[in-house]
Amino acid sequence: ITDLxxxxxxxGIYYKLMAMKQALEATGKHKQFTFxxxxxxxxxxxxxxxxxxxxxxxxxxxxxxxxxxIPFLYTANTISSYEKKTKEELETTLSIITTSYxxxxxxxxxxxxxxPYIKHPLKETFLAFTGDATAVxxxxxxxxxxxxxxxxxxxxxxxxxxxxxxxxxxxLKDTLLPVVSKLTxxxxxxxxxxxxxxxxRNEYWVMVALVVGNIPLLYVLNKEWFHTLIYETSGxxxxxxxxxxxxxxxxxxxx
Numbered sequence: 348i349t350d351l352x353x354x355x356x357x358x359g360i361y362y363k364l365m366a367m368k369q370a371l372e373a374t375g376k377h378k379q380f381t382f383x384x385x386x387x388x389x390x391x392x393x394x395x396x397x398x399x400x401x402x403x404x405x406x407x408x409x410x411x412x413x414x415x416x417i418p419f420l421y422t423a424n425t426i427s428s429y430e431k432k433t434k435e436e437l438e439t440t441l442s443i444i445t446t447s448y449x450x451x452x453x454x455x456x457x458x459x460x461x462x463p464y465i466k467h468p469l470k471e472t473f474l475a476f477t478g479d480a481t482a483v484x485x486x487x488x489x490x491x492x493x494x495x496x497x498x499x500x501x502x503x504x505x506x507x508x509x510x511x512x513x514x515x516x517x518x519l520k521d522t523l524l525p526v527v528s529k530l531t532x533x534x535x536x537x538x539x540x541x542x543x544x545x546x547x548r549n550e551y552w553v554m555v556a557l558v559v560g561n562i563p564l565l566y567v568l569n570k571e572w573f574h575t576l577i578y579e580t581s582g583x584x585x586x587x588x589x590x591x592x593x594x595x596x597x598x599x600x601x602x
Contacts (some may be wrong), residue, residue: 351596367380367419367423367426379422383418384418385421386418387416387417387419388415390415390417390418391412391415392411393414394407394411394412394414395407395410395411397410397414398410398411403583403587405586405588405590406584406586407585408587408590408591409587409590409593410590412594413590416598418561420601429468429564433468434534436466436469437498437502437503438531438534439525440461440465440469441506441530442527443464443465443525444458444461445457445527446455448523449461449524449542453560454513455480455487456492458473458477459477462474462477472494472498473494475494476491476493476497478534479493487514490512491510492507492511500519502526502533505526506523506526509526512540522582547600548600551596551600561584562576562577
């Protein structure tokens with residue numbers, strides 16, 4: 348999902364929107380896409396209206412675009428939370444299924460045995476796998492190939508490929524646990540990187556707060572400067588430039 352949002356090969360707004368639509372479909376919330384676009388259009392107009400209301404058209408680009416991006420940023424955050432929850436559950440799920448499979452040598456039985464312990468959203472995925480492998484077709488390899496495409500995760504796909512290979516050579520079962528252990532390594536590294544990125548993000552928002560906070564501070568320190576900044580053309584241009592800079596840097600920071 349993250350790849351769809353941030354590493355999509357297409358260029359331009361259309362491809363970004365299609366990437367988000369696909370990500371929403373992956374989370375089962377595809378019906379919200381139309382509402383998000385409508386809300387973005389309304390907020391875009393609200394940004395224009397606010398710029399006119401405060402009599403500063405130089406702020407119009409920054410305010411209108413910033414307001415329009417709010418629904419998409421909220422959606423991206425929701426998708427990210429969904430993905431994080433899936434990643435956390437994936438480590439436990441693959442571990443218990445692998446342990447059962449090594450013991451029983453039956454992947455369908457191993458999944459069924461652990462269904463009560465698998466949580467949303469992976470539970471539905473593995474329930475679909477057992478149904479596919481029993482009700483639709485008895486071809487386990489085909490069912491595993493279908494399972495492989497359900498989640499966009501390299502380690503999960505490697506695990507599925509190893510399971511597919513195990514159907515021809517049972518001795519490869521011992522290679523499943525090292526694959527699952529990669530998820531633990533990735534989680535540890537991600538937690539370390541999260542701490543580093545959080546510190547940088549907090550520092551950025553402090554800098555933004557200092558820039559914006561200078562506006563009311565000027566009113567206290569020097570009302571003449573404040574009047575120039577708010578009501579004179581030169582001051583409005585400065586505010587417009589600051590708004591654009593904050594918007595652009597915020598987008599880079601979020602990416």
